[in-house]
Amino acid sequence: MKLKKFGYTLCVLTPLLLTACGGGDSSGSDNTSGEEDYSNYPEQDINGVIQWGEGGATDNISRTVAPLVEDELGGSLVMENREGASGATGAQYVYDQPADGYTLLFGAENPNLYQVLGISERDYLSDFKPVSIIGQSYAGIVVSADSEYDSLEDLINYSSENPGELTMGTSGEGGLPHVASSMLQAELDTEFNQVPYNGDGPLATALLGGEIDATVLAVSAAQEYVESGDFKMLAVINDESLDAVPEAPPITEPYPEFEKYLPWGPFQGVFAHKDTPEPIMDKLTTSFEAAQEDEEFQETLDNLGVEPMNIHGEEAIEFLEQNQSTSTWMLHDTGETEVSPEEFDIPRVEEEE
Amino acid sequence: MDILQQLLIPFTDLNLLFLVAAGTLAGIFIGAIPGLSVTMAVALLLSLTYSWEMLPALALMLGVYYGGVFGGSRAAILVNMPGSPSSVATSFDGFPLSQKGEAGLALTLTTIFSFVGGIIGVAVLATAAPIVASFAIEFTQRDYFLLAMLGLLLIGSLSQGSMAKGIFAAGAGIILGLVGMDSIGGGSRFTFGSLQLMNGIDFITAILGLFGMSEILYQLKSLNEKGERTSLKKMAIPPLRFIFKFLPLSLRVSIMGVLIGALPGAGGEIASLIAYDHAKRTTKKPDRPFGEGAYEGVIAPEAGNNSAIGGALIPLLTLGIPGDAVTAIFIGALFIHGLQPGPMLMEQSGDLFWMMVGSSVLANVFLLIFGLLVVTIFMRVVTIPKQILLPIIAVITVIGAYALNNSMTDVYWMLGFGIVGFFMKVHHFSVAPLVLGMILGPLIDTSFRRAYMTANDPGVFLAGFINSPISLILTLAFVFTLFSQTKTYQHLKNNITKKVKKQ
Numbered sequence: 001m002k003l004k005k006f007g008y009t010l011c012v013l014t015p016l017l018l019t020a021c022g023g024g025d026s027s028g029s030d031n032t033s034g035e036e037d038y039s040n041y042p043e044q045d046i047n048g049v050i051q052w053g054e055g056g057a058t059d060n061i062s063r064t065v066a067p068l069v070e071d072e073l074g075g076s077l078v079m080e081n082r083e084g085a086s087g088a089t090g091a092q093y094v095y096d097q098p099a100d101g102y103t104l105l106f107g108a109e110n111p112n113l114y115q116v117l118g119i120s121e122r123d124y125l126s127d128f129k130p131v132s133i134i135g136q137s138y139a140g141i142v143v144s145a146d147s148e149y150d151s152l153e154d155l156i157n158y159s160s161e162n163p164g165e166l167t168m169g170t171s172g173e174g175g176l177p178h179v180a181s182s183m184l185q186a187e188l189d190t191e192f193n194q195v196p197y198n199g200d201g202p203l204a205t206a207l208l209g210g211e212i213d214a215t216v217l218a219v220s221a222a223q224e225y226v227e228s229g230d231f232k233m234l235a236v237i238n239d240e241s242l243d244a245v246p247e248a249p250p251i252t253e254p255y256p257e258f259e260k261y262l263p264w265g266p267f268q269g270v271f272a273h274k275d276t277p278e279p280i281m282d283k284l285t286t287s288f289e290a291a292q293e294d295e296e297f298q299e300t301l302d303n304l305g306v307e308p309m310n311i312h313g314e315e316a317i318e319f320l321e322q323n324q325s326t327s328t329w330m331l332h333d334t335g336e337t338e339v340s341p342e343e344f345d346i347p348r349v350e351e352e353e
Numbered sequence: 354m355d356i357l358q359q360l361l362i363p364f365t366d367l368n369l370l371f372l373v374a375a376g377t378l379a380g381i382f383i384g385a386i387p388g389l390s391v392t393m394a395v396a397l398l399l400s401l402t403y404s405w406e407m408l409p410a411l412a413l414m415l416g417v418y419y420g421g422v423f424g425g426s427r428a429a430i431l432v433n434m435p436g437s438p439s440s441v442a443t444s445f446d447g448f449p450l451s452q453k454g455e456a457g458l459a460l461t462l463t464t465i466f467s468f469v470g471g472i473i474g475v476a477v478l479a480t481a482a483p484i485v486a487s488f489a490i491e492f493t494q495r496d497y498f499l500l501a502m503l504g505l506l507l508i509g510s511l512s513q514g515s516m517a518k519g520i521f522a523a524g525a526g527i528i529l530g531l532v533g534m535d536s537i538g539g540g541s542r543f544t545f546g547s548l549q550l551m552n553g554i555d556f557i558t559a560i561l562g563l564f565g566m567s568e569i570l571y572q573l574k575s576l577n578e579k580g581e582r583t584s585l586k587k588m589a590i591p592p593l594r595f596i597f598k599f600l601p602l603s604l605r606v607s608i609m610g611v612l613i614g615a616l617p618g619a620g621g622e623i624a625s626l627i628a629y630d631h632a633k634r635t636t637k638k639p640d641r642p643f644g645e646g647a648y649e650g651v652i653a654p655e656a657g658n659n660s661a662i663g664g665a666l667i668p669l670l671t672l673g674i675p676g677d678a679v680t681a682i683f684i685g686a687l688f689i690h691g692l693q694p695g696p697m698l699m700e701q702s703g704d705l706f707w708m709m710v711g712s713s714v715l716a717n718v719f720l721l722i723f724g725l726l727v728v729t730i731f732m733r734v735v736t737i738p739k740q741i742l743l744p745i746i747a748v749i750t751v752i753g754a755y756a757l758n759n760s761m762t763d764v765y766w767m768l769g770f771g772i773v774g775f776f777m778k779v780h781h782f783s784v785a786p787l788v789l790g791m792i793l794g795p796l797i798d799t800s801f802r803r804a805y806m807t808a809n810d811p812g813v814f815l816a817g818f819i820n821s822p823i824s825l826i827l828t829l830a831f832v833f834t835l836f837s838q839t840k841t842y843q844h845l846k847n848n849i850t851k852k853v854k855k856q
Contacts, residue, residue, distance in 0.1 A: 053678075060685040063400040079400065080759055085534045085551040092548050119534070120548065167807055173538075195806045196537045201681065205617050205674050209490040211807055224673055224695020303688050 038279040042075030047103045051090030051110070053083040056199070057218070057304060061134055061268045062106035064300050068291035073283070079106075086110050086174060088120035095127055099275035101284060104131065109266050112324040113174040115344045116337045123344070125324065128271035129281060130316035132288040135306035136267040138219045139176050140236045140248055141184075144207050145229055147214075152234040153254050155214060159190040168192035169203045169215035176266055177203070177216035179327045180237060182334040187257055207231065218266060219244050220305020238262060244305060261326045268306070269316070285312040321347075359707035362408070363715050369412045373712055376416020377719040381727070383417065384424025385436045387561050388753015391421030392678045399686055407690035407705075412712045414686065418679050419716035422621055422662055423467045423724065426655055430459045431734045432746055434565035439621030439658040441560060441788055442629040445511070446643060446650025453646050457732040462591055462648060463655040464724030466603045470656030471717040473607035474614070474663020478670075479710045482699075485664070486671040489615040494807065495817050497618050497800035499827035501793045504623055506834050507630050510643065511785040518782045526790020527797070529554055536795075537802050549762045556791040558754050558763045562770025563777075563784040565750040569743045570775040576739060595648070602649060603656040606631055610657035614664025618800070620677035621658035621665075622792055628657025634834075663713065670706050672696055 048066055052058040059081060066077045082090035087110045097103035105128060114120040124130070141152060149155040159166045170177040173196075181192050195212060197203045200221040206212045208230060216237075223244045225231040233248035239262050240250050251258050270288060272281065291297070292310045301308050311319060328341040329348050341348075363369040383394045395414050402410035425437030430447035443463065450459040477485060508519045532543045533553025544550040606628035613624040632643075632653035639647040665676030666683075673695035675681035687694045692702060699706050734742070754767035774784050808814035818828045836842050 053681075056681075056685075059396070060399075060689060063396075064403055064689055066400060067403060081396070082758060082760075085548065089548060089552050119551075164809070167809070193806065193809050195803055197803070198536060201675050201684075202617060205490055205668075205672075206494075208672065208674075209493060211493050224693050224697055228696035230696055299691065300689055303691050303693070 038277055038283075041101060041280050041283055042073060044075075044102060046073075046075060046077045046101070047097075048077045048079040048106055049090045049094050049103060050079060050081045050106045051083065051087030052108060053081055057137070057220070057266075057306070058106060058108045058268050060304060061301070061306065062270075064297060065134065065270075065288075065291060068294050068297055069287055072287035072290045077104075086114070086119055088114055088122065091122045091127075092120060094271070095122055095273060097273065099273035099277075101272055101276050101280035103273070104284075105271040106268070107271055108268055109323060109327070110174055112320065113179075113327055113331070116328045116331060116339055116341055116346075117174050118337075118339065119174070124271060124320050125317065126344075127274055129274050129276060130312060130320065131270040131272050131281070131284045132292070132312045133267055133269040133309050133316045133319055134292060135301050135308045135310075136263065136265050137304075137306050138236055138238050138242060138265045139180055139216050140219050140222055140233045140245060141180070141214060141216050141251075142207065142222050142226070142231045142233050143214045144210060145232055147232065149214075149234065150232070151254070152249075152251065155234060156184065156188050156190050159192060160188070163191035164193050166192055166213045167211075168194050169206050169212035170194050170196045171199050171203060174327075174331075175199075176218065178336070179330055180216040182330045182336055183237075183258070183261065186330055186333045188255065204231075218305060223305060237264060261330070264323065264326050267309070267319075267323065288312070356703075356707050359704045360711040360714075362704075362708050363412060363711040369409060369712070370715065372409050372413040373416040373715045374719045374723075376413040376418075377420035377716050378416075378723050380417040380420020380422075381424035381427070381720070381723055384421035385427040385731075386749060386753060387428055387434050387436050387565060388557065388750070388756050390437060390557070390757075391418060392682065393756070394421060395679050395682045399682055399689070402686075403689060407686075407692070408708055410686060410690065411683070411705075411709065414683065415709065415712045416716045416719070419471060419659070419662060419713070419720055420723075422658055423464075423471075423655075423720050425658075426463050426467070426651075427460065427731055430463065430651065431456060431731060432565070432742070433568050434746065434750070435560055437621075438557065438560065438792065439625050439661070440654070441564075441622065441785070441792075442625040442654035442657075443651055444564060445629065445785065446645070446647050449644065449646035450648075450651065451732075451735050454735075455646065456735045457728055458591060459648075459651050460728045460731055461725065462595070462599075463651050464721060464728070465591070465596065466599065466652045466656045467659040467724065468717050468721040469600070469603050470607040470610060470659035471662065471720065472714070473604065473656075474611050474660035475710060475713040475717065476663075477608075477611045477660075478663040478666055478713070482667045482671050485611065485615045485667050488612070489617065489668050489676075490672070490674075491823060492616050492618075493804065493817075493821065493824070494800045495804040495814075495821070496823050496827055497616070498797060498804055499818075499824060499831060500613075500616075500619060500623070500627075501796040501800065503827065503831055503834065504626050504630075504793050505789070505797070506831070507626055507789060508786045509838060510630055510633050511783055511789065514781050514783070519786045522777065522782050522784065523786035523790040526559075526787035527794030528790075529559070529787075530556065530791040530794030531798060537799055537806075549760075552758075552762075554766055554791070555757055555763055556788060557757055558766040559770045559788055559791050561750045561754050562767040563774035563788060565746060565753075566767060566771025567774025567778060567784065569747050569750075570771060571778045572739060572743060576743075599648065599652050602632060602636070603652055605635075606653045606657045607660035610660035611664035611667075613657075614661025615667045615676055616664075617668055617674050617676055618796070621661040623796075624661040624664075625654035625658040626789070626792075628653040659717075666709065666713070669694065670709060671699060673698060 050059050050062045066079050070077050082093050091111050094103050094105040111124045115123050143149050168181050203215045226233050233245050235251040236248045237251050239252045325346050328346050331337045383389045394417050398414050425440035426443040428434050428436040429440040429444035430451050433444050433448035435441045435444050447459050508523045534551050610624040613619050632649040636649045641647050643650050665680045668674040668676045669680040684694050754764045757763045805814050818824050
């Protein structure tokens, strides 16, 4: 009698357990068939590994594009988060799986910096192939509304005269504010007291509470506070101003020397192991390309403050190269990295032109 | 009038009503299984509800949130394995209660006071959200440091027997908590070049191993002894006087819970620990000593962690800042459904705010109903023979550890903690301080360093502890708690009470 009741509870629990573990190993035993026929791809679930945690921008974008890609591919995508070590854990996991197109990496800009920061050996350009770069966002330099600095020049002038006195909130090694303030330090000869926080949310909180003097936020994260009058955005890191924050001048207005680094900013993309067979890559790229054309998805990107890119192949690789060389050399020039990007054959930005 | 209408939307719309109910019920079961986290469940719902309207999606997610936080205490009470980090404190007195045959009573009491805590959380959310939000953003890194230090003083309450062993366990926990990539400097600590270790050690594997697996190993020792089977006492319904008796305590810890929950850097797990500590310090004559099945010891953490949900929603809805990991996913949901979470949210979509308040009330009502209904099913777990129960728990701990990150590494950690926990039990070390150290260690580490870096000068840094009102209060609380443990204080106190009596 008692056992019967318990059995009943177990019955209720089992489906829950199964759904929760659904993201398990589905990496294939498919290697037997050799290399000839990929036309049936996908024959099993595809694992989508998100390299950041639940609720972040990468997570939101990945989870919204996934069902659309499923429709195009005619197979299912099982999404899971493997966060940690600035996303390096997820990247390493995908790299370690067979290159059969059944494990995809949904990542952000971070792997571009792993090598120079010594976080991991993995790197987008040498270890993965881009399936699609979904979109790019922009960054802006913000201070709180009651701050005495009304323009970027004010802020820079003060910090050049009083090096180390202004506190700049960052989101840790290789994060957006870290690279951006390195950019400012390299070009404009300033020095900030950098204090790392855990991402955009805590940074916005710290700025609201007056704990830090300035920070660099994704425009999407800052925009609401600018509208409500809590923050002032002193500049957007772009060569023209953005619709989302029309009052904020582009950084090239006071400082044209930033032109060569642009476009630069955080991005989200989908990647496969570098040895993934070409036919599978083709199928993936076309499916992801078609999926992103969905109107509702475009709207979602817009809400998230992401500019749709939807690029793949050579174009995507060029984009990655440009982004990597800007960020890594920037960090190197300000002494933030011990290893030179040269060691990894990353060319300097200037040399490209 | 508008507000009332919006508030009542979830009550009158059958569809929403059903979704909140289903969410709460599913949440209770997900929460009750260790390792299946509320965060994970809500994240799954995010893609599941992508094509839905916004209100139904949020109603379902809120239901799972409330149900999940509550459900964690079921496993903590019944099998001494906290289903979620915020129910660790519930196991301290919850499991002794069920060993004494009072599982039913413990389950019922925690259900009622979870409801009380949850409702207070919602009430504060509805009436004082802007005030609490401005308090929450005034809370600086220095204050987080002090709060975590206050939490660390709990070792005193948790280490049964030898204090030195408690401090040793907590120290070990802090060191284990530091393993991995340092989020401030970016360097690796104790990783020996391994990427798995770079990730850090998830403290949930420690909870599963130290509470779950080690308990199984420990009980194996006495498996063949013909001990008396735990009998169930009939009384599962608490007498009415209980409710009035514990109401003041639950009110106090609920207010603390809301405030801690509203802090963007602290959530239910810290709220429940602080609530437990508060109960232990303020209850003069508990029915039983704490740690041996005091009712106050299960009521306080449960009221505290459920009220923390209302608290966590406050910065989300007023400032667009997540109060914890689950509310971070809510931010994603709002974005996806076309809203901009931020300080303008209340003005631009006030209806959403009141709909969330309404759904929260509803989720609490369902939590009370389902919580009480399933008590009779859940309490039978205690009567299952160990030969059957222990293997089931063992399987659940393994699945739970694997499900955390879909990684075998976590399973190995869990098994390792199980073996360590077994020897700790054999040699009379309490395992709770170790978990406490793992939870609080990283917070102490990062908040202290951030506070120091922001001050940028030792003098300014130290002055901050006295200059800022919040810091001053926390500093005084810390010093007083330490002082109250000393003999001088006991001596002074006795002298004063004697004098008062003479007069």
